[in-house]
Amino acid sequence: MIPENINLKAVLFDMDGVLFNSMPYHSKAWNEVMTNHGLDLSREEAYLHEGRTAAGTINIIYQRQYGKDATQEEIENLYKEKSKLFNSFPEAEPMPGAWELLQKVKAAGLTIMLVTGSGQRSLLDRLDHHYPGIFKPELMVTAYDVKHGKPHPEPYLMALEKGGFKQDEAIVIENAPLGVEAGVAAGIYTIGVNTGPIPDDVLLNAGASELYPSMQALSDAWETIYK
Numbered sequence: 532m533i534p535e536n537i538n539l540k541a542v543l544f545d546m547d548g549v550l551f552n553s554m555p556y557h558s559k560a561w562n563e564v565m566t567n568h569g570l571d572l573s574r575e576e577a578y579l580h581e582g583r584t585a586a587g588t589i590n591i592i593y594q595r596q597y598g599k600d601a602t603q604e605e606i607e608n609l610y611k612e613k614s615k616l617f618n619s620f621p622e623a624e625p626m627p628g629a630w631e632l633l634q635k636v637k638a639a640g641l642t643i644m645l646v647t648g649s650g651q652r653s654l655l656d657r658l659d660h661h662y663p664g665i666f667k668p669e670l671m672v673t674a675y676d677v678k679h680g681k682p683h684p685e686p687y688l689m690a691l692e693k694g695g696f697k698q699d700e701a702i703v704i705e706n707a708p709l710g711v712e713a714g715v716a717a718g719i720y721t722i723g724v725n726t727g728p729i730p731d732d733v734l735l736n737a738g739a740s741e742l743y744p745s746m747q748a749l750s751d752a753w754e755t756i757y758k
Contacts, residue, residue, distance in 0.1 A: 543702070545647055547707075552623050559620070570592050572592050578707070622657070628745060631747075635754075639757065645671040655671075683713060704749070708729065711734055722739065722741045
């Protein structure tokens, strides 16, 4: 249940793994592209980097293998290849339960915001198709807006600034450990939803105050969370 000291006015949603079941494709694309370039990033590890900017993920692998950051050209080429491969896969389906939850949040008169580390235009462009009338461009924070991706608090702090909210007027809904860390670092009450193959403890250790096994479970429990 959301603490009584939170005067809830806004709900900040992550996108991949929360609104769309897209992480299996992201992890596959990252793994294949990195492998093709002699870089070591397993599909399992890709889930742990979810929420970082592409440059952040690439530089972690480069530092681990070569002891240096990738050049801007290398980053752009790798991300271009990854995006092309990701876009060749079947469309990621909306996450079951997400639409129902969004409707409940909207009906409660709360502001809905998007905070994603993604720069995948294919998913951003599909938001209005699958979730019509829900997300407004001026209430979105994407990889194109920030200098520091998750787990840095900047994305969520920027969302609060854009929406004109204080930390105790919002909650975060995240499926990724780095996203949970970012929400917590921003001083916002953060709910974890484990829609991937990672252990629950990873999200709890990242700082999630509540944890649900799916978006459907979170939607079903919404009336007990927000009263």
